[in-house]
Amino acid sequence: MEKTDVLPRDAQSILELAARSMFDLFANASEGMLLVDRQGKVVWINEQYKRFLPALGYARVEDFVGHPVSSVVHNTQLHHVLETGKPILIDLLSNRAGTFGVSRIPLRDSSGEVIGALGIVLFDHPETNLQPLINKFAALQRELDEARRELASQRSSGQRRAKYTFASFVGGSPAVVELKRLARRAAQSGSPVLLLGETGSGKELLAHAIHAVSSHPNGPFVTVNIAAVPDTLLEAEFFGVAPGAYTGAERKGRDGKLKLADGGTLFLDEIGDMPPGLQAKLLRALQEGEFEPLGSNRLLRFEAKVIAATSRDLVRLVREGKFREDLYYRLNVLPIRVPPLRERRSDIPALVEALGEELAQRSGLPQPEYTPEAMDLLAAQLWRGNVRELRNVLEQAALLGDSSRIDGERITRVLRETGIEQLEAPLSAAAPARVAPEGGVRPLAEQVAELERSAIATALTACGGNKVAAARMLGISRATLYERLDANVLN
Template identity: 50%
Template sequence: MSLDLQLRLLDEPHHLQSVLREVFFDLFERQLEGAIMVNRDARVVWLNDRYATLLGLASPLDALGAPIETLIPHSRLREVLATGEPILLDVMDYRHQMFVVTRFPVKNAHNEVIGAIGILLYERWEPLKPLLAKFKLLQSELDQARRELGKQRRAVYGLDDIIGQSPACQQMKCLAQRAAQLDATVLLEGETGTGKELLAQAIHNTSSRADMPFVALNVAAIPDTLLEAELFGVSAGAYTGADRKGRDGKFKLADGGTLFLDEIGDLSPALQVKLLRVLQEQEIEPLGSNRLLRIDVRIIAATSHRLADRVTAGLFRADLFYRLNVLLIVLPRLCDRQTDLPALCQHLLQQITDRAGLATRSLTAGALACLARQRWPGNIRQLRNVLEQACLHSDRHRLDACDFDQLLPDPVAADTIAPLQETLAQAERQALQAALIACGGNRTEAAKRLGISRATFYEKWQRHGMLEAQQPGSTTWR
């Protein structure tokens, strides 16, 4: 400050405000890289010469009265006017150059926002290099922590872990590969024990989200009173007994990755509404919080029911069904992929003996024939259980049919007490196949004879994991 200015401040205190205003604007003019001011309508009322030059103006006067966006298309000064809050440090991209800027509101004596000021702090990055180096270090540590968390929630299985070469299994793998590429919501339908979670992990591990978390939740295993907190999380002190620090829900834990929701058909109506909103908005609201959190989560839902039937019965919302049923994959039953049985048994036996520390086991032809006669209502999970019991109860290196006598029901007796759902499904499969054969492979005619639409016929055929009927001269659908 000059001596002349100091004397003016001492001798003429009644001019203090005008002098300070002069000093303030002199600072903006001479010391800063650039500065601009707008009124409450976001129109320019002042800018310094340096900023005018940067903006390509012949004179600061050329900008007066113009909306700020006409000079700086991505300016955030209007945001400062709306919120009344400063944006203290930001990076602005202007004409392919990066500038470090700060913005703050101008308020009157009544604390009303009457304008805003934007200041260009640095036109070069050099003064910020120490700060940026520290930021990069912190970002690197955060990324490392996220990777470690992701490893704890990493999917284990891939498509190569799905054993089988039967047509039904090959079709399932093909659809899974497509699902991985599309990053769309997937619905898996299949009986218990068909490997729905394994397939979900394989889809995740084949997708672009493979390095991010895979989080699984069985909807049917958690009471409705706790399920909302499990899904969406709990804010700090949301209710008596809640964690003081709050707790993240499965959606937050899966952010950037995949959330596998098993037995989705058992979701309560109230939570169906909330899940629908999450799928539509990609936002969650933790319990006890008024704050919405943006998420990026890919949903893979699974059910042992036929979800469309639950919609018809009024047990599941149609709008949520349409959101989930973007790409449907029906997992075939074990009895519909009999040709995969030898390879599956070999694979499972290897897993069982490795885990139990037993000698390698194999199956005789008689044992395989015995296993092939079963219906396997528990599918692959039941098959594994039976093989594990046989290994633990027998010292044979090659398991024979007699090793399974006490472990398997009489298939003839089991046929007489088959569950109604299974009996109806079997009858439906037989009707579809008989109609298609009778119509020489023409599914339109077969659907007409059965009294259903062609689309319904194809959907049912696909759901049962069946192949086209092969007739002489007829090898394709018509």
């Protein structure tokens, strides 16, 4: 019992001695020390610290001691130590007096409460005292900067992961279901894929989706928009440039899109705009799986899935001699036609909802709500610019008024101001009956179609233009109703 009573007293004595020794050590060996109380007011500085006062702008000690530390020491963090109770063992402090290596330690009473903090200036020439650390930090910073430059180079050159999947291609119409089926089959093949479709129909989105379910979804997805690159730069864009290949070339050289796409997917957007002189070189690269950078005699190999897309008539370009026939057949292994929006009108309500959500997330505006009349007008357009044009109209309509409820009047105003061509008759109007030939009976199909148009128009009128209610009244699905409306308008 007596032994256990002695040990705590000895331990306490040792702790007190250690505390005094450490304090004396720092007070004598450091470049300066100061103490602040619980309120952050400076209560003491040692002799070494006094030499910093003139540089800090204080002629007398009393002008410094007794004042809040945050008001007399610029950039100090001692108030954070008081608030958190956690030490900052080593840090760099810069102010009018210079740059210093410092340490900040909270002081506690016997109950563990923070009653103040000790600030220690460890050294006043960090560039000398911390040279090994500075060298290591500089090396790490160089590596980080190099990695950032490489990442920026990859982004600027189009190297990235796929941003979209098949779920991003909104629609459940028969045309879209068949499109996705063909695209999924194409993704599992190593053969080139040719996407044919009008501008704004979703060819690039579909290319991303094909890459995402291919055998190399984690590989790079590299895009070359041929129409956006000047003809004089396309060869370097595709094949890259060897170091010092020509005057003004980068000293380290530059990788082309073929090299960047190795192990992934190469998406050739607007392939129909490729100049004839480059078509032969691209054909050879695709056939042989190898190419030479500009200014180099060294062959580089690459293996990538090739997806080409165009809104132009390649067959006509081949006939006119503007597109190589052999390159056309090389790319036309798995052709997929992307239907225009006017051929899948039943997808418009789902597209409007998806685009509205996208707009709300991007702009911070409330989710738009469309009246039945507004939806009818949107479904009745020709949409020559397809989904891209639809997105533009929806965004204009959302920004045009203060209310998130978008009615037919607002849609009409946007359509009129943008000059978008509208169909002559609204979808809810029954088409005029066709007159039978004199003395004859009209074909049964015509009579059935006329009866169907009349029934649909009656249901829409009874339901105030609400297609969901009209479809329910007619006993058909909403998709079937939109298909019937499409047929009645387009035929």
